[in-house]
Amino acid sequence: MSPGNETLLTQAALDGELDAAGMLDFENRLAANASLAAEYGRLKTLREVMRRELVKPVAPPALRQRIAAMAAPSIAPRAAPPWRAMAASFILAAGLGSASTWLALRPAIEDTNLAGTLIADHKRGLLSGQPTDVASSDRHTVKPWFATRFALAPKVIDLGPQGFPLAGGRIDVIAGAPAPVLVYRHSEHFISLTSLPARGSPPPQAFVVDGYSVQVWRTGGTEYWAISDIDPAELANFRQLFDAAAKSGPEKTG
């Protein structure tokens, strides 16, 4: 059952959707019909009560900043095709791969499987076709994006001239805490660089898991994890370049 015409007309009058002729006609009806007038009164009261009591929610400033930052990048949506192609090849690989692929995709709970977690996050970023939450080759965009989320934003260094342009940043949750991840590009491949607080004994510095190269190093209180499917030697080269740039000055653009 749908509401009668009378109801719809009353409502349209209240919502200012009637033209002058319609409104005149409605007012005449209202004067002649007590039950219609009562219904109009209730609707009007409902409207007034809602206006009085409800506050229209306003977008939080942090959200506004995040979205403004989203628009700033220069390579944002156009870069989709290579990612999509990559995602497709990853889906294929995941389908063909052994059960261990799926195990690696599952978030690891234990700290002991940190490498597995980071590789899974790296893969997930590629599978979703969106390895970054903020896509930008401009560190002046990526840095503030992180700064709104972390008390201590990570060092953002562009290594574009050295063959590793910045692609953007994202946030992964590692061992229950959010961790900043910088994403770099190397020809058709991506590198995820996660910054974690250095704790306990240092892990091994370079290894390969499931075809992914991993480099781990510490600078000050930060432990860096670089993950990629590029050649281990190339990832080691990336690490050296990043480390050198990080040490040569505060966030110098290479």
Place this chain on the structure above:
Amino acid sequence: MTSSNEHFAAVVMPHLDDAYALARWLTGNSADAEDIVQEACLRALRGLDRYAGGNARAWLLAITRNAAFTWLARNRPKALLATEDIEALAPADGAATPEEALIAKADAAAIERAIAALPPPFKETLVLRDINDLSYREIAEITGVPLGTVMSRLARARDLLKAALGRPEAK
């Protein structure tokens, strides 16, 4: 800044509050609303080329609305259940005509509860009209239903609200 970024800033940014308000009411919580607005703005950014000018607010709200329903389908499928035959449901009992005085006394919490309890198609129509202040035509465009359906959904939503707020125990 490229022209596409300026375009985004001009088309999307002025209507962020509207998008957020809609998402906030559709999900009932601010963290989810933030996720949805962010997703909607990403979609808007990708689809900026296809935006042909015209009503930017309605355009962004349509994207936000779709993002919200995608999100709800994924995270709260139960909230979207049983909405298929919604237009055919019997209206709130006409015999128990709510008292105007009781409606007038409703407070914010009671109104929020009553809106939250509305079936999604009624809720979105009401929110677009009474929170976002859109015209019937704009609502029809955003929700993709005929004008008559917008009008009847709105009437049904308000009927349910009046009934909920006019009940003596609601206060």
